[in-house]
Amino acid sequence: MESRPLVVVGAGVSGTAAAIEAARAGVQVTLIDENPVPASMAALNVPQFFGQRFNAVLHDSALMLRRVAAANEALAEAEEAGVDVQIGTCVWGAFRNSDTSRILDGPQLGLADRDQSWLMKYDRLIVAAGARDLGVAFAGWNSAGAMGANGAHALMHHYQALTSRRMVVVGTGNLGLNTARMALGRGIEIAAVVDVADSVRGDRALSAALQNRGVKLYTSHTVREAVGRDGEIETVVLVEIDDCREPVSGTEKVITADTVCLAIGLVPNVELLSLLGCDLAFEPELGGHVPVHDDCMRTSVKDVLVAGDAAGFHDGMVLDTEIARNQGRLAGIAAAESLGAIDTAEATARRSDLQVTAIDSGPTDAYLNWIRWLRALLNAGGSEVPVCPCEEVTRADLIGLRPPRFLKWESERRDGRSLGTLAPDAPVNPDQVKRLTRAGMGHCQGRLCREQVALLLAEASGSDIAEMPLMSYRPPARPLPLRVLWSHEESDQVRREWAKWFSPTSPVMG
Amino acid sequence: MPAESADVVVIGAGVSGLSSAYFLARAGRDVVVVDKGIVGGEASGRNGGMVSERVDEPLLIPMAVEATELWATLDEELGHPTEFVQEGRLQVAVTEKDMGDLLAERDVAMRHGIDAALVEPSEIRDMIPGITERTLGGLFFPNGGHANTQLTVQAYAWALQDLGGRLYQNTTVTGLRIVDDRVTSVETTAGAIAADVVVGAAGPQTGLLAELAGVHVPVAPARVEILATAPVEPRFPIALVGNGLYGHQAVRGNLIFGGGAHEWTDVDLTTSPGKPNTPLIRNIARRLAELLPGAADAPVIRSWAGVVEQAPDYRPIIDILDYPSNYVVVTASAHGFGISPATGKVVSELVLHGESSIDIRGLGLNRFADYGPDWREKRGWIPSPLRY
Numbered sequence: 001m002e003s004r005p006l007v008v009v010g011a012g013v014s015g016t017a018a019a020i021e022a023a024r025a026g027v028q029v030t031l032i033d034e035n036p037v038p039a040s041m042a043a044l045n046v047p048q049f050f051g052q053r054f055n056a057v058l059h060d061s062a063l064m065l066r067r068v069a070a071a072n073e074a075l076a077e078a079e080e081a082g083v084d085v086q087i088g089t090c091v092w093g094a095f096r097n098s099d100t101s102r103i104l105d106g107p108q109l110g111l112a113d114r115d116q117s118w119l120m121k122y123d124r125l126i127v128a129a130g131a132r133d134l135g136v137a138f139a140g141w142n143s144a145g146a147m148g149a150n151g152a153h154a155l156m157h158h159y160q161a162l163t164s165r166r167m168v169v170v171g172t173g174n175l176g177l178n179t180a181r182m183a184l185g186r187g188i189e190i191a192a193v194v195d196v197a198d199s200v201r202g203d204r205a206l207s208a209a210l211q212n213r214g215v216k217l218y219t220s221h222t223v224r225e226a227v228g229r230d231g232e233i234e235t236v237v238l239v240e241i242d243d244c245r246e247p248v249s250g251t252e253k254v255i256t257a258d259t260v261c262l263a264i265g266l267v268p269n270v271e272l273l274s275l276l277g278c279d280l281a282f283e284p285e286l287g288g289h290v291p292v293h294d295d296c297m298r299t300s301v302k303d304v305l306v307a308g309d310a311a312g313f314h315d316g317m318v319l320d321t322e323i324a325r326n327q328g329r330l331a332g333i334a335a336a337e338s339l340g341a342i343d344t345a346e347a348t349a350r351r352s353d354l355q356v357t358a359i360d361s362g363p364t365d366a367y368l369n370w371i372r373w374l375r376a377l378l379n380a381g382g383s384e385v386p387v388c389p390c391e392e393v394t395r396a397d398l399i400g401l402r403p404p405r406f407l408k409w410e411s412e413r414r415d416g417r418s419l420g421t422l423a424p425d426a427p428v429n430p431d432q433v434k435r436l437t438r439a440g441m442g443h444c445q446g447r448l449c450r451e452q453v454a455l456l457l458a459e460a461s462g463s464d465i466a467e468m469p470l471m472s473y474r475p476p477a478r479p480l481p482l483r484v485l486w487s488h489e490e491s492d493q494v495r496r497e498w499a500k501w502f503s504p505t506s507p508v509m510g
Numbered sequence: 511m512p513a514e515s516a517d518v519v520v521i522g523a524g525v526s527g528l529s530s531a532y533f534l535a536r537a538g539r540d541v542v543v544v545d546k547g548i549v550g551g552e553a554s555g556r557n558g559g560m561v562s563e564r565v566d567e568p569l570l571i572p573m574a575v576e577a578t579e580l581w582a583t584l585d586e587e588l589g590h591p592t593e594f595v596q597e598g599r600l601q602v603a604v605t606e607k608d609m610g611d612l613l614a615e616r617d618v619a620m621r622h623g624i625d626a627a628l629v630e631p632s633e634i635r636d637m638i639p640g641i642t643e644r645t646l647g648g649l650f651f652p653n654g655g656h657a658n659t660q661l662t663v664q665a666y667a668w669a670l671q672d673l674g675g676r677l678y679q680n681t682t683v684t685g686l687r688i689v690d691d692r693v694t695s696v697e698t699t700a701g702a703i704a705a706d707v708v709v710g711a712a713g714p715q716t717g718l719l720a721e722l723a724g725v726h727v728p729v730a731p732a733r734v735e736i737l738a739t740a741p742v743e744p745r746f747p748i749a750l751v752g753n754g755l756y757g758h759q760a761v762r763g764n765l766i767f768g769g770g771a772h773e774w775t776d777v778d779l780t781t782s783p784g785k786p787n788t789p790l791i792r793n794i795a796r797r798l799a800e801l802l803p804g805a806a807d808a809p810v811i812r813s814w815a816g817v818v819e820q821a822p823d824y825r826p827i828i829d830i831l832d833y834p835s836n837y838v839v840v841t842a843s844a845h846g847f848g849i850s851p852a853t854g855k856v857v858s859e860l861v862l863h864g865e866s867s868i869d870i871r872g873l874g875l876n877r878f879a880d881y882g883p884d885w886r887e888k889r890g891w892i893p894s895p896l897r898y
């Protein structure tokens with residue numbers, strides 16, 4: 001198995017900064033990024049909410065590799081600094097020994113490209129895996145054309161493959177406003193930017209610039225539904241909301257658009273950190289569960305560091321990329337120091353010109369914004385909206401703890417059960433609700449629904465979301481075909497031990 | 511706050527404990543179940559969901575046969591769906607050794623009057639679309655099946671509550687109070703519960719729990735893993751065993767298969783064991799793609815890891831003890847899910863009548879009378895480095 005001194009996961013702003021910083025300090029660095037992702041994965045809305053609004057160019061992996069490389073100048077800089085850059089490679093697993101498993105001879109990552117998977121050991125790991133789109137349901141969001149801001153960004157900036165023509169952006173803030181600006185720059189019409197708040201959130205100059213270009217900004221509005229034929233969004237219905245976030249009838253606006261882009265929030269990608277057992281803390285202003293880290297970006301697991309959106313995302317980071325860059329450099333310096341490439345004095349000197357607290361635009365309470373949106377969309381859309389689009393679990397199914405509809409189970413005793421009868425038995429556990437209702441069990445691996453499921457469960461049960469367990473993350477962190485995950489280098493010992501299952505005679509348990 | 515007393519206190523809200531509690535409540539007993547975690551929070555809530563007549567383990571056939579009969583009407587009985595599908599269970603041979611094992615099992619089935627039919631590779635390909643061309647033959651058990659694990663444990667739990675049984679989750683047992691030769695109360699983090707009878711159904715913690723009563727129950731915890739794919743077509747309703755794997759296709763269409771090199775581990779009494787997954791899922795993926803080449807493009811979207819327990823002879827221990835005389839040990843050696851309805855029936859009969867109408871000879875604790883505290887070391891069933 002290959003072993004590398006330092007592996008950096010994610011080649012965004014923070015990951016490239018970390019890799020370059022460590023390489024310049026003399027560390028042999030491996031920088032891994034999953035872009036371009038295979039079209040088959042993008043179609044599952046992994047790792048972002050792509051909403052099927054990409055063209056066939058995603059199937060051309062050679063062209064995609066060129067585009068992704070060309071869109072990221074820092075990659076060339078990293079290569080010049082001696083970094084081994086591996087794009088088109090995803091990290092689907094992170095493994096280390098623990099109390100209940102001692103079989104590994106060192107911490108390691110599970111990697112894969114389009115064709116195969118392999119393992120790679122590391123001495124130090126920097127997780128700069130970014131953030132993913134927050135999903136919040138509205139009627140029609142399971143149609144083609146509903147997507148997320150990071151999905152749109154990837155398709156516009158990295159892939160040049162976005163097929164939207166006319167877009168409604170859901171959410172202002174820098175995330176929504178910047179998405180609208182980027183789309184306009186690529187010739188996509190912005191039909192509306194909507195927010196439940198009574199004023200436009202985010203950068204004033206940016207919102208003014210959009211308004212100067214004729215973009216309509218609807219405040220105190222929400223989405224009632226998106227409708228269209230053949231599973232494609234064609235029109236979007238907005239509705240005004242009152243102070244209680246209830247829709248005001250008669251204020252509906254029907255807008256022609258083929259795309260609804262959710263820009264309500266981003267969620268730090270903590271899967272790998274969770275798998276490695278890094279301590280996570282609930283930070284409502286940073287997008288939920290984020291890794292605990294020190295000023296040098298070291299997590300609670302000694303070989304693992306974190307940087308960028310994965311360490312916690314707030315809206316100020318959209319326009320101020322220096323925050324992520326500084327975090328990356330700090331992580332790179334700390335990794336180099338712990339590997340002995342530079343001494344403590346040198347590390348301190350390199351750190352001194354970095355602003356550790358580079359958060360200029362003060363964080364807002366992201367969760368409060370999420371909850372406002374959730375309530376407004378719930379009030380306008382009702383409880384029959386699918387909260388988990390993969391498994392078609394509605395809000396009512398979730399709160400009613402209804403078994404999957406395909407079982408067609410009806411009984412009076414069953415109907416007497418709901419979240420309300422589960423809650424007195426034990427604090428609500430999202431994993432338990434997931435297994436009973438299937439919400440979060442679909443092919444997107446829960447990316448689109450886990451936050452809103454947690455929010456809905458907290459609201460419905462009166463629980464404090466900060467106290468609710470995080471729905472567990474499991475490998476593979478990407479949906480990988482069996483033929484890709486397939487282990488080509490199975491050891492003799494595994495072959496030998498395999499037949500020794502829990503029976504003296506039979507090779508398997510059944 | 512738990513009740514102060516109950517006829518029966520069941521420790522462990524896994525499938526064996528909940529089934530026992532359900533059958534006892536159905537017989538009119540006042541039952542309390544306590545668990546340090548949630549219903550089915552450990553292996554009972556996430557396993558292969560297999561239901562079989564256990565021809566591979568003849569001592570278990572009476573219970574397993576009873577269980578398959580109870581499964582057939584379990585949803586109606588409990589009032590909640592378990593997603594049980596009884597379309598049979600197919601074991602396929604991909605090596606000559608497998609084929610020899612199948613023929614031996616066929617003979618056992620015949621001796622015990624269990625329906626089992628040898629099937630040709632061409633028939634196997636009709637039964638399981640996309641299966642490898644390399645099977646040498648198969649053995650089909652028409653009464654076998656599979657169910658959804660979490661739905662099943664929750665169904666038992668809700669059915670228990672529907673009968674007035676009480677369930678205290680996130681409640682950890684800290685002691686067993688013994689007066690003379692009886693457990694008089696179960697001490698928990700939420701107070702003591704006086705009990706006439708105590709059922710210890712604590713899975714991997716069964717041994718540690720029994721130690722609180724001064725009883726040695728030899729079980730060794732082990733970590734196991736399973737993977738799940740996204741839904742795939744075409745469907746097959748038959749539970750499938752072969753190529754070192756066991757599993758089934760869920761009603762929704764997901765392939766759920768596990769197997770492989772297990773790892774002995776340790777647990778403690780008061781905390782839930784960690785659930786680390788390992789790169790073993792790659793080896794499971796490989797075997798599944800070998801077994802079902804037609805599904806090789808199916809994306810793996812999840813994996814489960816958990817801790818199960820094994821008695822030295824791989825068999826359950828179900829026994830009402832001589833000392834303490836009101837303590838029942840229930841541990842299923844990682845075969846508890848499929849036989850769970852029978853387990854509940856047996857335990858309720860043991861509690862009510864001191865004996866069971868189902869033949870459980872060979873499952874008593876006294877068969878391990880010679881096993882000292884160092885049996886795991888002697889056996890080599892201890893955590894040890896394994897490289898892959």
